[in-house]
Amino acid sequence: MCGVHSVDGSPIGHEHEHGHDHGKIFYPRARAKSRRAFLGEVGKGTVALAVVSPAVLSACSSGEPTGASPGATTSAPSTVAESDPAASTPTTSAVDSEPAATDELRWGRANLGFVSAYVLARGNKATIVDTGNPGSADAIGETLATLGLNYSDVEHVVLTHNHGDHAGSIDAVLAAAINATAYAGEADLSDLSNRDIVGLTGGEEVFGLEAVASPGHTPGHMSVIDHDAGLLVAGDAVWTENGGVIAGPDRFNTDTAEALETVKALAQLSFNTLLVGHGDPIEMNADTALVDLADSLG
Numbered sequence: 001m002c003g004v005h006s007v008d009g010s011p012i013g014h015e016h017e018h019g020h021d022h023g024k025i026f027y028p029r030a031r032a033k034s035r036r037a038f039l040g041e042v043g044k045g046t047v048a049l050a051v052v053s054p055a056v057l058s059a060c061s062s063g064e065p066t067g068a069s070p071g072a073t074t075s076a077p078s079t080v081a082e083s084d085p086a087a088s089t090p091t092t093s094a095v096d097s098e099p100a101a102t103d104e105l106r107w108g109r110a111n112l113g114f115v116s117a118y119v120l121a122r123g124n125k126a127t128i129v130d131t132g133n134p135g136s137a138d139a140i141g142e143t144l145a146t147l148g149l150n151y152s153d154v155e156h157v158v159l160t161h162n163h164g165d166h167a168g169s170i171d172a173v174l175a176a177a178i179n180a181t182a183y184a185g186e187a188d189l190s191d192l193s194n195r196d197i198v199g200l201t202g203g204e205e206v207f208g209l210e211a212v213a214s215p216g217h218t219p220g221h222m223s224v225i226d227h228d229a230g231l232l233v234a235g236d237a238v239w240t241e242n243g244g245v246i247a248g249p250d251r252f253n254t255d256t257a258e259a260l261e262t263v264k265a266l267a268q269l270s271f272n273t274l275l276v277g278h279g280d281p282i283e284m285n286a287d288t289a290l291v292d293l294a295d296s297l298g
């Protein structure tokens with residue numbers, strides 16, 4: 001259970017079925033006021049193709065557990081077939097700039113035990129964010145299936161960073177996702193051996209998601225955000241616990257001071273849903289929970 005409680009009296013008050021039941025799909029909750037803060041600059045020219053020399057994937061450097069948990073499950077999160085609060089508002093304008101319903105973002109979680117990977121989908125296309133430990137490709141495939149998709153529908157695979165519990169199944173995932181392009185933070189590429197991975201520096205757009213540089217846990221750590229859907233995938237930039245947002249353990253960080261600056265920077269963003277590598281998703285007012293953490297850092 002994600003254990004999130006609405007604290008702001010938001011008008012988005014639908015009954016919401018949490019859980020890890022199989023065969024269900026999450027839809028991010030749009031805020032009452034939808035934001036259309038798109039990236040100003042996609043800048044294809046800023047995306048560099050990097051083919052790096054062989055190296056061994058590093059696990060989270062100082063002992064972050066990397067073994068698959070015996071309790072690992074391939075969860076398929078809930079369907080939240082809720083109505084957009086805005087949709088119930090009579091619309092008089094003939095101009096509707098909202099994306100078609102088939103483009104609505106939905107997501108699924110591959111709960112791999114200690115760590116999670118995520119599938120983000122629009123229509124019949126998908127992006128995988130993180131790949132879990134080695135041996136996680138089948139579980140991610142099951143999550144794709146819960147969204148009605150399979151590996152051939154995957155257009156992008158984004159690694160939030162190069163630790164083995166996030167990048168451990170990149171080879172198997174890319175072998176299955178034959179149509180996909182892979183991405184990771186440019187500063188993390190040196191540990192992502194011998195693969196065609198597009199380097200990100202932040203600000204690029206992938207699958208309608210903005211790449212957000214979020215260094216500290218690793219130098220090239222990337223988060224991705226869908227501003228319209230109000231969904232942030234933060235990798236290991238933050239963790240969640242008991243419905244709140246917490247800083248990841250210092251010992252896993254390359255630079256903890258930088259990681260805390262990243263927390264403050266991410267707290268400037270507006271989103272409802274937060275998906276992290278370690279901890280359950282927060283699906284309501286997650287940005288408020290992140291601000292609480294940022295404020296606690298002084």
Ligand SMILES: [Zn+2]
Pocket residue numbers: 060064161163166217236252
């Ligand atoms: Zn990590």
Ligand SMILES: [Zn+2]
Pocket residue numbers: 060064115163165166236277278
């Ligand atoms: Zn991790």
